[in-house]
Amino acid sequence: MQSNATLEYDYSIVKLFMWTTVIFGIVGMTIGVLIASQLAFPELNYLLGEYGTFSRLRPLHTNVVIYGFTLSGIWASFYYTAQRVLKVSLSESGLLKALSKLHFILYIVIATFMVISLALGITASKEYAQMEWPLDVLVVLTWVIYGINMFGLIGLRREKTLYISMWYYIAFFLGVAMLYLFNNMEVPTAFFSGGLGAWYHSVSMYAGTNDALVQWWWGHNAVAFVFTVPIIALIYYYLPKESGQAVYSYKLSLLSFWGLMFVYLWAGGHHLLWSTVPDWMQTMGSVFSVVLILPSWGSAINMLLTMKGEWNQLTENPLIKFMVLASTFYMLSTLEGPIQAVKSVNAIAHFTDWIPGHVHDGVLGWVAFMVFAALMHMAPRVFKREIYSKSLLEAQFWIQTIGVVLYFTSMWIAGITQGMMWRAVDEYGNLVYSFIDTVSVLHPYYTIRAIGGLLYLIGVFMFAYNFYKTATAGRRLEQEPRYRSPMA
């Protein structure tokens, strides 16, 4: 701590990313609640004409939440954490500081055009990789800048050993770079047709089954390298910091990190079970998905055991609540995923609402909870102010927890109900239900899910208000808090 006093960290870029986290969170999750409500009440499809249908809005929801909210939170955390664990300030290098600003500006430009183009229906149509080639080029550029900043800071570091969070940030950078490049290989059509048609249109380099393989190699690992790897970087920094406890086990962190790196990529095939990709790949996807429980639970258990002997903090500090529940949801989600990846279970679960249910217990319970905790841990240190309201944080925690539980339980029931109805046969072996029967039956669950989502969104608004007040009206702090974040 003494060495920190002599080093003035530069948080200008951190603050910018923190604000975009809040804004994208509100936008993305509001759209989420709208589209969830549309499934229960289809009349809501007609609020915005052509631009307001479920189908057009769904990629907006996913992209804004993943690449807006989550990425902003990750980068805010990165620029905060990297300076601290490497013991180097961004202001020490004019170049890196300028590049970090460029990083933010390019990011905002991409996000803006992403929103516009998706609203207009301009899309490459691969899930979570919908952006067309001009935006892909900008993404690659931004990624390179992020890489330069990260390795630049590492190059200037005073602390020679890389802290665990940095391992995960490095993996995040490399993994996404590799996957994104290969999945977005596309041929702009205007170049080969003598300038005909829309200049931004392209076709995928891969066709059919190959395209599916590459896409889910990406799609699955986007979950790995955006929703898992950097979020683990977050928890490995913020939980020990906020609680004042040392990480429980170095060996367990080693095992989990290298295990996760080794296993994750293989598991992508579980998105393609019973499809036209070769059987051996499907089996590999299944098997490695089950193996994946080990490194996933390794990290989660390591974090939970970090709280050993200090569980009283769980009742006293809402940020500890968020983080402990986040690791618990991480365990739930990483157990549920492998279950769904078992071929016989997948036969029922695939294409049903159990899948969005699974995704959301992960992203709402684990990813977003960690992002909220990270932002609130950073806020007093970055703005040098006390957190505006502890009771608001507590209320947010409980409202959102209830929201998540309503969300995933309703989707579990909906998914399994639908999966069973699709395959139900009568005594003569004929299908019992027409497709529309299996849709109508879901209405109550879609309604419950929308309510769960709404509760969660209310929590996001509470968070946004709390965060805004902290930044502008929180009591000023003389000294940087050492461990627990001070809150009124």
Next chain:
Amino acid sequence: MFHWLEKNPFFFAVGVFIVIAYAGLIEILPNFAEASRPVKGLKPYTVLELAGKEVYKKDNCIACHSQLIRPFKAETDRYGQYSLSGEYAYDRPFLWGSKRTGPDLHRVGNYRTPDWHANHMWDPKSVVPDSIMPAYKHEFTNAADLETAYAEAVTVKTVFNTPYGDEIKPGKEAFEKYKKEKLLPEALKIAKAMKRDDLVKMVESGKVPEVVALVAYLERLK
């Protein structure tokens, strides 16, 4: 070794990259040549169908509809023959989808008609009373982007040797010729089968409504 790696970021990064990259090499590469071979008799999409595929992408039908019939009796009873890899050989991108809020569409051309689609896209509840699918009325007035679809055909022919005839070639002139001789007549046939005068009139005026292109594409899914 790990302690050493943690002090040497370059080698650390190299190590991480190797550990994550080789899975892709082993899993994905070997299958590439085999899986992209078309089934016998498979024809590439016509330009009108490609334009329809663009509408399918633009209004993002894959948010709720799959194009992948799995090899289970319950699925083949409901949708027909299970899907084969070679049937997708000209699908760039693949449109399998990941969610069935609505039914699978891989063989929808076998059991729906253009006029059924016309009614359904205009007002889904008119043919499926409990449907939760939104109406897509804008597709009846928006014109499909035929030029981009043509550009796509030229591109896949040039770059991937997709077997199109000589009439598919670069340049505005070739496109106009193709549009007049092939595209519009093909669209007119679909528009007439959809039994809506407004669609027929629009095609006759030289513009193809999005929904006509879309139905041409859906009819092709068999």
